[in-house]
Amino acid sequence: MQISVIGTGHIGGTLARHFASAEHHVAVAHSGDPADLGPLLDDLRGCGQAVSPAEAARIGEVVVVSVPFRAYADLPTDGLAGKTVIDTTNYMPDRDGHIPELDEDRTTSSEMVQAHLRDAHVVKAFNTMRWDHLRDYHHEAGAQVRYGIPLAGDDIQAKRCVQQLIEEIGFAPVDSGGLATGGRRQQPGSPAFLSDQTADQLQATLSAP
Template sequence: MASSAAANIGTSLARLAIAAGIDVVLSNSRGPETLAGTVAELGERARAAAPEEAARAGDWVVVSIPLAAYRELPAAALAGKVVLDTINYYPSRDGRVEVLDSGKTTTSELVQEHLTGAKLVEALNNISDHHIPSLARPAGAADPIALPIAGDDPQAKAGAADLISRLGSDTVDAGPLAEGWRFEPETDPYAVPYSAAPDAMRAFWTQVSEALRSGTAPQTPPPVDGGVPLPAARLRTLLADTSRKLTADRVVA
């Protein structure tokens, strides 16, 4: 598995992959030498590489970067690969993208347009990074967690579901990439259903929104808890019942 992710999500997924016996290649925009400490911590199944080398190395490639940088992804190296896209759109960070603001397309469809030869699956983008390891469950657990996926290639979705299963979660197919909006920020399946402190999480988002508008930093850290498992049946209901939220209507833009 290759991970193009400098943030916590990359390390969290790498730990789970290694625990499942999967070799991991990490990359970021700052160079493999900046990942030396992480690689040493992860052990012999992990190594670091430049983004293009990492892309060529992985059977699965997990991409977790700001949307504004998606054109920097090595399209040629990712051709034919199953790419798990965790990218979410935040205009305050990424700048305005008219086709997303208007709902004409989704983030993963936009990334797929750039990665024309890759088989993109939107995944792992509706859950807080600290809940990924804390909610991971072994196969057959009595309280499994379910995560949504969306993609246009059935075989790629099956491959992504296999990886996510090995990382400790079940999956629910939300449909093609065009339906990926159903689990993007502030929809019903996004983050809150996995939190043991949902009211605190909603309050934090409101505070972040106010801070962004005033140009200040949030005064309290985001709530961190062990999370609660979200069963597949409940996730299917949330996906079916949620409404599309255009960027202008979101609490955190």
């Protein structure tokens, strides 16, 4: 599969490496010069290319968004119609500035990303685990203990795609619901955030009232 990753910080870079290890071809993009991504491309071992964000959106079958939340409105929208977009962002007021709709819990950050990328199918995932744990805590298929990764979305097929990718890189997918309900269950300050739980434990956490 051709996967694009827009944003190559800790989370985006880690996911790019995991997806390349799972034998996907990965296009990586950030806000700077694509030529600056040489060290990351070396880690992708021939399974990656550096492109612009606009090109990443166009060529990716699945597009991972891993930018600071404040930059979501700058994401390209062309070329994303019907595609699965994985939103790894978290709203952090101290970093992103205060957004009244989020501060007052009138919506979720992923619903705002979905509104911007209106023709795509946004799935919230990979936002609850520390980046170094995401790097180190994956296990091969058949391992007795696999850490859970929650995902939220409104499109069934898009969620199935993301569930498969989560499994391929050594974690267990746990459905937290739609973007509204599930997004709230995954956001900073929720019991699931930074919890590092097995799939069964995470499911219980997400199901708790």
